[in-house]
Amino acid sequence: xxxxxxxxxxxxxxxxxxxxxxxxxxxxxxxxxxxxxxxxxxxxxxxxxxxxxxxxxxxxxxxxxxxxxxxxxxxxxxxxxxxxxxxxxxxxxxxxxxxxxxxxxxxxxxxxxxxxxxxxxxxxxxxxxxxxxxxxxxxxxxxxxxxxxxxxxxxxxxxxxxxxxxxxxxxxxxxxxxxxxxxxxxxxxxxxxxxxxxxxxxxxxxxxxxxxxxxxxxxxxxx
Amino acid sequence: xxxxxxxxxxxxxxxxxxxxxxxxxxxxxxxxxxxxxxxxxxxxxxxxxxxxxxxxxxxxxxxxxxxxxxxxxxxxxxxxxxxxxxxxxxxxxxxxxxxxxxxxxxxxxxxxxxxxxxxxxxxxxxxxxxxxxxxxxxxxxxxxxxxxxxxxxxxxxxxxxxxxxxxxxxxxxxxxxxxxxxxxxxxxxxxxxxxxxxxxxxxxxxxxxxxxxxxxxxxxxxx
Amino acid sequence: xxxxxxxxxxxxxxxxxxxxxxxxxxxxxxxxxxxxxxxxxxxxxxxxxxxxxxxxxxxxxxxxxxxxxxxxxxxxxxxxxxxxxxxxxxxxxxxxxxxxxxxxxxxxxxxxxxxxxxxxxxxxxxxxxxxxxxxxxxxxxxxxxxxxxxxxxxxxxxxxxxxxxxxxxxxxxxxxxxxxxxxxxxxxxxxxxxxxxxxxxxxxxxxxxxxxxxxxxxxxxxx
Amino acid sequence: xxxxxxxxxxxxxxxxxxxxxxxxxxxxxxxxxxxxxxxxxxxxxxxxxxxxxxxxxxxxxxxxxxxxxxxxxxxxxxxxxxxxxxxxxxxxxxxxxxxxxxxxxxxxxxxxxxxxxxxxxxxxxxxxxxxxxxxxxxxxxxxxxxxxxxxxxxxxxxxxxxxxxxxxxxxxxxxxxxxxxxxxxxxxxxxxxxxxxxxxxxxxxxxxxxxxxxxxxxxxxxx
DNA sequence: GATGAATGAGCTTTCATTCAT
DNA sequence: AATGAATGAAAGCTCATTCAT
Numbered sequence: 001x002x003x004x005x006x007x008x009x010x011x012x013x014x015x016x017x018x019x020x021x022x023x024x025x026x027x028x029x030x031x032x033x034x035x036x037x038x039x040x041x042x043x044x045x046x047x048x049x050x051x052x053x054x055x056x057x058x059x060x061x062x063x064x065x066x067x068x069x070x071x072x073x074x075x076x077x078x079x080x081x082x083x084x085x086x087x088x089x090x091x092x093x094x095x096x097x098x099x100x101x102x103x104x105x106x107x108x109x110x111x112x113x114x115x116x117x118x119x120x121x122x123x124x125x126x127x128x129x130x131x132x133x134x135x136x137x138x139x140x141x142x143x144x145x146x147x148x149x150x151x152x153x154x155x156x157x158x159x160x161x162x163x164x165x166x167x168x169x170x171x172x173x174x175x176x177x178x179x180x181x182x183x184x185x186x187x188x189x190x191x192x193x194x195x196x197x198x199x200x201x202x203x204x205x206x207x208x209x210x211x212x213x214x215x216x217x218x219x220x221x222x223x
Numbered sequence: 224x225x226x227x228x229x230x231x232x233x234x235x236x237x238x239x240x241x242x243x244x245x246x247x248x249x250x251x252x253x254x255x256x257x258x259x260x261x262x263x264x265x266x267x268x269x270x271x272x273x274x275x276x277x278x279x280x281x282x283x284x285x286x287x288x289x290x291x292x293x294x295x296x297x298x299x300x301x302x303x304x305x306x307x308x309x310x311x312x313x314x315x316x317x318x319x320x321x322x323x324x325x326x327x328x329x330x331x332x333x334x335x336x337x338x339x340x341x342x343x344x345x346x347x348x349x350x351x352x353x354x355x356x357x358x359x360x361x362x363x364x365x366x367x368x369x370x371x372x373x374x375x376x377x378x379x380x381x382x383x384x385x386x387x388x389x390x391x392x393x394x395x396x397x398x399x400x401x402x403x404x405x406x407x408x409x410x411x412x413x414x415x416x417x418x419x420x421x422x423x424x425x426x427x428x429x430x431x432x433x434x435x436x437x438x439x440x441x442x443x444x445x446x
Numbered sequence: 447x448x449x450x451x452x453x454x455x456x457x458x459x460x461x462x463x464x465x466x467x468x469x470x471x472x473x474x475x476x477x478x479x480x481x482x483x484x485x486x487x488x489x490x491x492x493x494x495x496x497x498x499x500x501x502x503x504x505x506x507x508x509x510x511x512x513x514x515x516x517x518x519x520x521x522x523x524x525x526x527x528x529x530x531x532x533x534x535x536x537x538x539x540x541x542x543x544x545x546x547x548x549x550x551x552x553x554x555x556x557x558x559x560x561x562x563x564x565x566x567x568x569x570x571x572x573x574x575x576x577x578x579x580x581x582x583x584x585x586x587x588x589x590x591x592x593x594x595x596x597x598x599x600x601x602x603x604x605x606x607x608x609x610x611x612x613x614x615x616x617x618x619x620x621x622x623x624x625x626x627x628x629x630x631x632x633x634x635x636x637x638x639x640x641x642x643x644x645x646x647x648x649x650x651x652x653x654x655x656x657x658x659x660x661x662x663x664x665x666x667x668x669x
Numbered sequence: 670x671x672x673x674x675x676x677x678x679x680x681x682x683x684x685x686x687x688x689x690x691x692x693x694x695x696x697x698x699x700x701x702x703x704x705x706x707x708x709x710x711x712x713x714x715x716x717x718x719x720x721x722x723x724x725x726x727x728x729x730x731x732x733x734x735x736x737x738x739x740x741x742x743x744x745x746x747x748x749x750x751x752x753x754x755x756x757x758x759x760x761x762x763x764x765x766x767x768x769x770x771x772x773x774x775x776x777x778x779x780x781x782x783x784x785x786x787x788x789x790x791x792x793x794x795x796x797x798x799x800x801x802x803x804x805x806x807x808x809x810x811x812x813x814x815x816x817x818x819x820x821x822x823x824x825x826x827x828x829x830x831x832x833x834x835x836x837x838x839x840x841x842x843x844x845x846x847x848x849x850x851x852x853x854x855x856x857x858x859x860x861x862x863x864x865x866x867x868x869x870x871x872x873x874x875x876x877x878x879x880x881x882x883x884x885x886x887x888x889x890x891x892x
Numbered sequence: 893g894a895t896g897a898a899t900g901a902g903c904t905t906t907c908a909t910t911c912a913t
Numbered sequence: 914a915a916t917g918a919a920t921g922a923a924a925g926c927t928c929a930t931t932c933a934t
Contacts, residue, residue: 695907696909697908707908708910711908716908716909717907717909
């Protein structure tokens, strides 16, 4: 019972934050959407910001968890890279609700100075930790792929990660806008998955040969 | 004098919206940053939302204007496509200030139901019009390139636009975070430009041959 | 508890609007007078204007209700006409608070263009409806009295209504000023009641004879 | 030239105060209506309140001046009493503008605590002085008439003044509403003048006999 | 655990007033 | 004398948060 209410509030918060943006979403409407009294929100969550942090943390933890499961048996770097984006696709396609997440993540976190309590700063640290984990998961796959000659070595791993991540994010965001604000995207979920697959192909080297093009130099001085 | 103050307010708003997000920025701090009194903000801008819309509109109009100039003499579709992203690069590199724009655009517009006045809805309509113009500029270049066999026909123009746009957006956003919130991006502006160039290459067909791969069918039913 | 606070706010608003005028009264002082926090005013009333409309509506509804009760058993038009002004006298004499009402009604409604919300326009419509009801109650009594030869037919009903209403309003207003701003009126509540009674006498025809003086012609063209 | 601008501002203020109420009328719209710059209003008038006081003072002074002229040759109290209300009728009928005055006077003065400067308190004192003069003019006519057996002695002079004044005020206010807010009054200016005349008749005693009815006792204790 | 009435800090916005020109 | 850009106090209003029940 207790856990159900907490989950209902969290779900309602995801929806509200996505639809109106964090600041314009009100505790009152979240409570109403969740079917509980206003005061109960503050029983389960320290404050409104805690609710936002919880929503974001839940998403990244879920992604990391699903990635662990999915990548478990895979060894080929390209195969593993596909796996990561399959996780995104699966999560975001699973339900209307999950598509909201893209919206919320896009808005980003408020400045960390706002965090007043210790518990809050801890939760923020967890988010950064899980984010780094996700980034490092992807970057290490790419790095490994480049070393093994499976992935194009001419771009830095973090750049490739941003390209793949940014492209998916924007495409899924377009789909979310289509559903929540009736702005036609001009493409479907299948188109998005095909596009990601296409992009990964472009970064992939045929199994046989080793690319010889100019390679980015990881030891070069960073700007 | 008059125009200077208006510009100072606009600049301060760009900075504040980027740093804190639209919702968290207050009129008071925008005024302070601009070095004017709180009330003057409302002399030049109807209200806070008007300020946001003005910032966004100014950016897209600037982009479209610069595109018109840059694309004037170019005929090759790939050349023209590069031109569009050179415009982004030029704008966002020009000054610290411009990088803020990426931040603001990323946050997106608040729900249009908030728009109360007629003037506000008109400004929003202008934004949509300029956005459509930008989208159509890019899409038509890609469409043209696909017809002329210069650009890979296996993805829809709007998908290619989202990939290129999303990737740039996210990469520039990373740079902005690095400067404004001290979160290391791990790459430089030159890396971003190189990456975009690399991506466009991937969508380009060599001048000689015509690709024969499976083509997306523009007549197929859209989801 | 809930209803008590609402009533306390309403009472405080009546007092504040009467003492300072609607425009000068502030939500803060109304809240302080009611012994509640500023925010609670907005829990029970949409906004300041809603508070004014609620005060006015309550008064007219009370008048109409009391009239219904008082006029129930009366048939003679003059008797009924006296009844209406007895209602005013009773209400305004009942308590210090009620005398405020005269003050507020005198100030009148602000321009209706100010009404933003639907709820507000509905409340305004209710006020007009109840006002019309009160006017029509009086006018029909006078019209009936004129037909039955009990009331002087040489003035239009609406003119007689304005004379009796205007005279009472101004006299009671004088009393209110005496109490709230220490401006001596020079007469008492009893004087007012005697004066109204005197006036009604002047409009009354003796039961025996029928007046033969010139009559206003209801069919004549109105300016 | 100087005096013309001052008058234009005053006229614009009368219109604005009447249409929107003192607080909701803005200096900006008054200036625009007068065809001058915002700053000039404060050259001719100390502040907004000074503008209101000036408008009110001008009206009462005008009334008193016109009364002096009109009553100069009249000796019969009833004739003199009619004269006073002819002055009102003349003034308010003269122009659309003058009808606004009724609106403004009805709203009344703000609490005197608001008056900050000495000049302001002086102007307020002038208003009270002119008001008293007007009241005393009327009261003394009635008192004289009662002593001479020309006016019904059963009501106090101040009560009769309130009745006549209140009735006119409300009737003219009804006409103003008809013109400015399109609320039908149901009567014309001629009806109002006829009604006042009718009322004065009712308070008049035939020249021949002396009324013998109960008389109010001016020595009785006031409430 | 659950409620929702009550609080009050903090925001946007208005506009009388000032003052450099 | 006349302007209108600039100021900032003061108001209405919102809503996260608290707490008695």
